[in-house]
Amino acid sequence: MRRVRYESTGGPLFLEEVPVPAPGPGELLVRCEAVGVTLPVVRKVTEAAEPVPLGGEIAGEVVAAGEGVTRFRTGDRVTGLCFGHGYADFAPLHEAMASPVPGGASAVDAVALVRSGLVALGALEAARPAPGEAALVTAAASGVGHLAVQLARLRGAKRVTGAVSGPAKAEFVRSLGADDVILYDDDSWGHPVDFILDAVGGELLTPAVAALAPGGRLVAYSSGGGTIQAYDLLVGAKSVIGFQMALIARGQPELYERWRRELWRLFADGSLKPAVHGEFALADAARAHEVIESRSNLGKVVLRP
Structure with a gap:
């Protein structure tokens, strides 16, 4: 072979x-x-x-x-x-x-949906979203990010912003249901948001934390590292939550399986489109x-x- x-x-x-x-x-x-x-x-x-x-x-x-x-x-x-x-x-x-x-789904559908969708859904769950909150997703055009944009909307976000590296990705991210698209190097990231799903890390963490509203949450699931100043969290009562799918897969297999079933259900009814x-x-x-x-x-x- x-x-x-x-x-x-x-x-x-x-x-x-x-x-x-x-x-x-x-x-x-x-x-x-x-x-x-x-x-x-x-x-x-x-x-x-x-x-x-x-x-x-x-x-x-x-x-x-x-x-x-x-x-x-x-x-x-x-x-x-x-x-x-x-x-x-x-x-x-x-x-x-x-x-x-499941029947009716291709192998390409499966690799585009399941693992990336599990990370997107798990990060969203870690953010503890409430209906009517505003969300921001970094790497919004990526394999995980483009599903996170859709899932945030499905979970009741009133406004979803996608953050991307270049303007060529804006139309694609808007087609996923994002209300706004920003570039990483924009001077302003727009209206403050209640939670951020961050797949980039590194130097992007500083503007991301600044974009959080008071009491906002940033879920970090990137392998890109980075540093956050504690004072930047303190002044706005903001928080950062680390998320790793491997811990869920090993320690909470029932939850892992429930998320998989939810992804396939959303795919089957056309709500989630990888x-x-x-x-x-x-x-x-x-x-x-x-x-x-x-x-x-x-x-x-x-x-x-």
């Missing part, structure tokens, strides 16, 4: 031929029909001290099941987060991380990474083995 790999930090991605892996205990072997490309994986290629497997969201058909698997069987269509080599024709997926893909920026062949994985690195994507970037 084909698999994408790299040999050194920042090194080129290349295809190699390797044997099809056998599923281990509790694992499914999935014939990959779609693979979601994410910023954390792209960053690992450019920043990790040693080469790591290119994992991430996969969707496809179960072709084998390891010892102890009870929820799925050969022929089932599943999606989930692969921690091994996911940029491949076949990939291992732990049963605990797998969920069924957008796909582009589909790339495995051999073009480097081009897919370039789209993410340049922050030019409008929605999800997907590999199609």
